[in-house]
Amino acid sequence: MSISVLSVIYLLGSVTFIIGLKMLSHPATARKGNLIAAGGMTLAILGTIFLYHNNGERLHNYGWIFAGLIIGGIIGVMAAKKVKMTAMPEMVSLFNGTGGACAALISIVEFGHMTSIPSKGNFNLTDAISAMAGAAPGPAGGKLLIILLGLIIGSVSFAGSIIAWGKLNGRIKDFSFRNQHIVNLLVLGLSLLTAIYLVATIDNHVQMKLTLLPDPKLQIVTAPIVKILFYLVLLLSITYGVLFVMPIGGADMPVVISLLNSFTGVAAACGGFLYNNQVMLTGGILVGSAGTILTILMCKAMNRSLRNVLIGSFGGAKAGVAKEQGHYKSVSLSDAAVVLAYAQKVMIVPGYGLAVAQAQHACHELEKMLEDKGVNVSYAIHPVAGRMPGHMNVLLAEADVSYDKLLEMEQANAGLPTTDVVLILGANDVVNPAAKTDPDSPIYGMPILEVESAKMVIVNKRSMKPGYAGIENDLFFQPKTSMLFGDAKQVLQQLIAEIKQV
Amino acid sequence: MASILSFIHQHIELIYIVILSVFLGIEVISRVPSVLHTPLMSGANAIHGVVIIGAIIVMGEADADNYLALILGFLAVILGTLNVVGGFVVTDRMLEMFKSKK
Numbered sequence: 353m354s355i356s357v358l359s360v361i362y363l364l365g366s367v368t369f370i371i372g373l374k375m376l377s378h379p380a381t382a383r384k385g386n387l388i389a390a391g392g393m394t395l396a397i398l399g400t401i402f403l404y405h406n407n408g409e410r411l412h413n414y415g416w417i418f419a420g421l422i423i424g425g426i427i428g429v430m431a432a433k434k435v436k437m438t439a440m441p442e443m444v445s446l447f448n449g450t451g452g453a454c455a456a457l458i459s460i461v462e463f464g465h466m467t468s469i470p471s472k473g474n475f476n477l478t479d480a481i482s483a484m485a486g487a488a489p490g491p492a493g494g495k496l497l498i499i500l501l502g503l504i505i506g507s508v509s510f511a512g513s514i515i516a517w518g519k520l521n522g523r524i525k526d527f528s529f530r531n532q533h534i535v536n537l538l539v540l541g542l543s544l545l546t547a548i549y550l551v552a553t554i555d556n557h558v559q560m561k562l563t564l565l566p567d568p569k570l571q572i573v574t575a576p577i578v579k580i581l582f583y584l585v586l587l588l589s590i591t592y593g594v595l596f597v598m599p600i601g602g603a604d605m606p607v608v609i610s611l612l613n614s615f616t617g618v619a620a621a622c623g624g625f626l627y628n629n630q631v632m633l634t635g636g637i638l639v640g641s642a643g644t645i646l647t648i649l650m651c652k653a654m655n656r657s658l659r660n661v662l663i664g665s666f667g668g669a670k671a672g673v674a675k676e677q678g679h680y681k682s683v684s685l686s687d688a689a690v691v692l693a694y695a696q697k698v699m700i701v702p703g704y705g706l707a708v709a710q711a712q713h714a715c716h717e718l719e720k721m722l723e724d725k726g727v728n729v730s731y732a733i734h735p736v737a738g739r740m741p742g743h744m745n746v747l748l749a750e751a752d753v754s755y756d757k758l759l760e761m762e763q764a765n766a767g768l769p770t771t772d773v774v775l776i777l778g779a780n781d782v783v784n785p786a787a788k789t790d791p792d793s794p795i796y797g798m799p800i801l802e803v804e805s806a807k808m809v810i811v812n813k814r815s816m817k818p819g820y821a822g823i824e825n826d827l828f829f830q831p832k833t834s835m836l837f838g839d840a841k842q843v844l845q846q847l848i849a850e851i852k853q854v
Numbered sequence: 855m856a857s858i859l860s861f862i863h864q865h866i867e868l869i870y871i872v873i874l875s876v877f878l879g880i881e882v883i884s885r886v887p888s889v890l891h892t893p894l895m896s897g898a899n900a901i902h903g904v905v906i907i908g909a910i911i912v913m914g915e916a917d918a919d920n921y922l923a924l925i926l927g928f929l930a931v932i933l934g935t936l937n938v939v940g941g942f943v944v945t946d947r948m949l950e951m952f953k954s955k956k
Binding site: 413429609617640650 | 858864871872877878880883884885886887888889890892893894895897898899901902903904906909910911912913915918920923932934935939940942944945948
């Protein structure tokens with residue numbers, strides 16, 4: 353009875369995940385979708401705790417389970433509530449890492465169970481192997497395959513996510529060496545080969561052993577080499593996860609996090625196979641495939657292939673070529689204030705600089721003030737502005753900027769020729785005309801915001817240093833462009849003060 | 855080889871679920887506006903926290919004297935819960951700010 357109730361609960365859980373994901377992809381229903389998925393998850397967790405049993409044997413260790421849930425829950429809520437909006441991407445990466453680690457730990461424990469079969473009376477080698485294979489009797493290779501897959505994918509995802517987290521918050525610097533991608537592939541290949549060898553030979557590594565002391569008994573044991581190789585796979589996978597994310601630049605981190613996110617999904621699905629558990633399977637695979645598509649969409653927004661993101665270090669080859677710099681002109685705060693206040697149509701291009709300076713509220717205030725003066729203000733949002741697609745939308749929404757003021761790239765580009773002033777706040781590569789004009793540029797081909805078609809461009813930056821891609825931006829040297837140096841928040845506050853006096 | 859084939863045969867229903875879910879995931883996501891990429895990634899991140907169920911089973915089946923399984927299982931439950939709870943709360947916080955104020 354209880355197991356059939358549990359099946360229905362798992363079915364409901366799977367359906368809520370599908371509906372939740374579907375609703376998450378529309379702005380109006382997104383929040384509800386998230387809550388529905390969370391509800392399904394709660395149901396599935398409670399159902400598992402109270403209704404699950406395997407061959408009539410219920411779960412025990414309730415104290416440990418609830419302690420774990422409470423500790424994890426409290427830390428999770430606190431971390432999620434406290435994190436600043438600018439640090440969202442690294443938080444997502446960290447949570448993704450914990451999921452990967454969880455999957456890897458499950459594999460380790462299940463491997464432990466598998467290799468220490470209690471020899472309750474059955475001294476037949478075939479029976480012992482069947483017992484290792486678990487619920488579905490037969491050779492043990494299939495189960496070991498799933499365990500190893502969960503281990504490899506989970507630990508790559510864990511190690512990679514932690515490195516991505518460290519890189520986004522600046523704790524870990526870029527690191528790469530010559531031919532690193534070859535070394536990476538070797539490490540991954542070695543890990544996979546070891547895993548394949550284990551799966552292929554596991555049945556031969558199970559032996560019967562007679563111990564005479566303290567009292568004579570016949571035991572079934574797995575050869576120690578199996579354990580050594582298993583932990584070698586774990587070690588190699590973690591190493592691969594680290595090496596794989598290390599050389600990738602911060603600007604590409606969203607793509608990597610999205611990819612690792614789908615990895616963790618697949619690792620969770622391995623658990624579904626292991627326990628014949630449909631909700632883990634559907635949840636995991638849905639995230640795996642949806643995450644992969646999301647990753648590809650992000651790459652498309654930057655006009656780069658996934659292979660290029662993962663193997664080619666961004667701008668590594670060309671960045672060293674120093675182009676001759678032209679002259680740029682800077683503009684004073686009061687001039688900028690006058691220009692903005694008397695414009696008809698202003699478009700604001702936010703970038704990472706805005707996020708770092710936490711200037712979203714000041715930005716909204718400027719927008720309101722200009723609107724009061726009859727200026728038409730909108731925001732041009734490049735798909736990869738900031739450190740993660742949608743990053744700018746989240747930030748501006750936090751400052752109560754109305755949703756319909758945010759223009760996507762195509763809309764913005766259509767409106768730019770009739771715009772009087774473009775105010776660029778800490779964005780760089782997404783407005784670099786080299787993406788259209790210079791075939792040698794590492795960002796050549798990336799769709800950009802064509803701010804040059806506006807009548808005037810004001811660029812707020814902290815200095816003339818190049819952006820994340822490490823390339824010069826010709827835009828800054830064009831006659832249309834004026835530079836307004838300083839921290840985005842301070843500059844915006846000063847601008848607001850100046851505009852008040854206009 | 856034979857063991858792999860028999861494994862596939864025994865789990866053929868699960869394999870059907872996998873294949874259908876792959877296409878479903880692609881279908882559900884491919885029409886998402888870029889403004890929702892970050893919340894969507896975060897929401898998907900919370901959903902793969904379903905791995906917690908595996909952690910609960912591991913924990914609940916561990917023998918009282920198998921300390922390695924107990925400790926690793928306990929850790930897995932904590933990490934899995936972090937993934938689920940943190941993931942959903944962060945996503946909700948992001949989406950809370952999308953309420954349009956017209």
